[in-house]
Amino acid sequence: NKGSYEHYMQKEIHEQPESLKTTMRGRLIRGGSCKAKSVLLGGLKDHLKTIRRSRRIVFIGCGTSYNAALAARPILEELSGIPVTMEIASDLVDRQGPIYREDTAVFVSQSGETADTLQALQYASENGALCVGITNTVGSAIARNTHCGVHINAGAEIGVASTKAYTSQIVVMAMVSLAIAGDTISNQERRDAVIDGLYDLPNKVRDVLELDQEMKELAKLLIAEQSLLVFGRGYNYATALEGALKVKEVALMHSEGMLAGEMKHGPLALVDENLPIVVIATRDACFSKQQSVIQQLHARKGRLIVICSKGDAASVSPGGLCRIIEVPQVVDCLQPVINIVPLQLLAYHLTVLRGYNVDQPRNLAKRELLN
Numbered sequence: 001n002k003g004s005y006e007h008y009m010q011k012e013i014h015e016q017p018e019s020l021k022t023t024m025r026g027r028l029i030r031g032g033s034c035k036a037k038s039v040l041l042g043g044l045k046d047h048l049k050t051i052r053r054s055r056r057i058v059f060i061g062c063g064t065s066y067n068a069a070l071a072a073r074p075i076l077e078e079l080s081g082i083p084v085t086m087e088i089a090s091d092l093v094d095r096q097g098p099i100y101r102e103d104t105a106v107f108v109s110q111s112g113e114t115a116d117t118l119q120a121l122q123y124a125s126e127n128g129a130l131c132v133g134i135t136n137t138v139g140s141a142i143a144r145n146t147h148c149g150v151h152i153n154a155g156a157e158i159g160v161a162s163t164k165a166y167t168s169q170i171v172v173m174a175m176v177s178l179a180i181a182g183d184t185i186s187n188q189e190r191r192d193a194v195i196d197g198l199y200d201l202p203n204k205v206r207d208v209l210e211l212d213q214e215m216k217e218l219a220k221l222l223i224a225e226q227s228l229l230v231f232g233r234g235y236n237y238a239t240a241l242e243g244a245l246k247v248k249e250v251a252l253m254h255s256e257g258m259l260a261g262e263m264k265h266g267p268l269a270l271v272d273e274n275l276p277i278v279v280i281a282t283r284d285a286c287f288s289k290q291q292s293v294i295q296q297l298h299a300r301k302g303r304l305i306v307i308c309s310k311g312d313a314a315s316v317s318p319g320g321l322c323r324i325i326e327v328p329q330v331v332d333c334l335q336p337v338i339n340i341v342p343l344q345l346l347a348y349h350l351t352v353l354r355g356y357n358v359d360q361p362r363n364l365a366k367r368e369l370l371n
């Protein structure tokens with residue numbers, strides 16, 4: 001049921017404040033007198049000791065689910081102190097890459113039924129790793145065949161393009177990071193900041209959804225473009241990949257997400273006064289590096305669209321020439337949840353304006369290719 005919305009993708013983008021609340025419901029524990037706050041993940045609590053002892057955590061998934069894991073990787077590394085590596089499920093299976101008994105393999109999948117991810121699960125399981133699932137679908141193959149896991153509880157996702165599952169997956173993996181970290185004195189301040197950030201996140205997502213009209217206007221400007229680049233780094237490398245995936249998948253426009261740190265090593269050659277480029281430059285430890293990326297792109301007359309924190313327009317737009325999208329600031333590791341929303345909205349409006357099928361892009365894409 002689409003309610004008052006025209007498409008499921010639109011409905012699912014706009015219901016993210018609610019889906020995130022459902023994802024967190026009952027899992028964030030407000031402290032009593034001592035103000036201790038913590039995370040309770042029923043599906044993991046008996047396995048935390050084993051996970052903490054593992055030599056490595058390997059995230060495994062495809063498409064948007066892989067991107068969500070990539071977004072959560074920095075906070076998991078920081079809070080667990082355990083090396084975290086990334087595997088695209090099909091590539092792990094193709095390579096038969098090394099997986100050991102001392103590994104914790106985390107399988108991220110909205111549907112819980114993706115064939116590549118299931119094959120990787122079977123492979124990791126045969127190699128003796130502890131297999132953890134993060135899925136939206138109770139009773140799915142991945143939920144059944146992992147040793148333990150967490151349901152993201154985002155509600156059914158009907159649009160083929162994954163939107164609300166992505167943000168709920170990131171939130172679950174941030175909660176998993178907190179759960180693995182446990183509460184030591186040394187990390188208490190950081191943990192409190194992340195937990196406060198989680199409580200506040202649904203409201204901040206509601207705020208960022210107010211960009212809807214602005215993103216529609218931007219989509220009008222980009223409607224006839226051949227290509228769109230998206231540069232991000234740090235916590236928001238994943239945002240660049242996921243924003244570009246949404247644009248190519250539904251709006252059927254070529255788009256590439258790139259690590260801004262790699263710009264000089266090739267992609268810079270593409271920059272001219274025609275190619276539109278989105279740069280994600282919200283406040284975090286990488287901010288000044290992104291400012292210099294913007295300057296270098298500007299020096300080559302790049303057509304820049306900059307996503308920045310509220311109030312930062314002047315700091316990210318040399319000569320006032322960039323198009324600016326200001327988003328609310330949240331704790332750095334949760335900023336990807338906010339930053340993807342304008343790009344989801346952009347992909348949605350581009351698709352509608354270009355006249356493509358929003359909720360079933362693949363069929364239409366196939367027909368287009370055959371013609």
Ligand code: UD1
Binds near residue numbers: 135138144
């Ligand atoms: C569970 C109940 C929830 C109830 C809550 C009350 C289910 C599905 N969930 O939620 O309805 O409100 O207790 O305390 O009944 N699992 C996997 N692999 C996965 C995902 C999950 O093995 O990919 C396992 C978990 O380890 C756990 C079980 O499935 O044993 C349920 O997981 P989850 O729904 O996340 O647990 P709770 O949040 O505790």
Ligand code: F6R
Binds near residue numbers: 065111163245
């Ligand atoms: C993109 C999209 C796909 C899926 C991928 C994995 O919007 O939906 O990239 O993310 O096919 O699917 P799940 O998460 O169901 O394993």
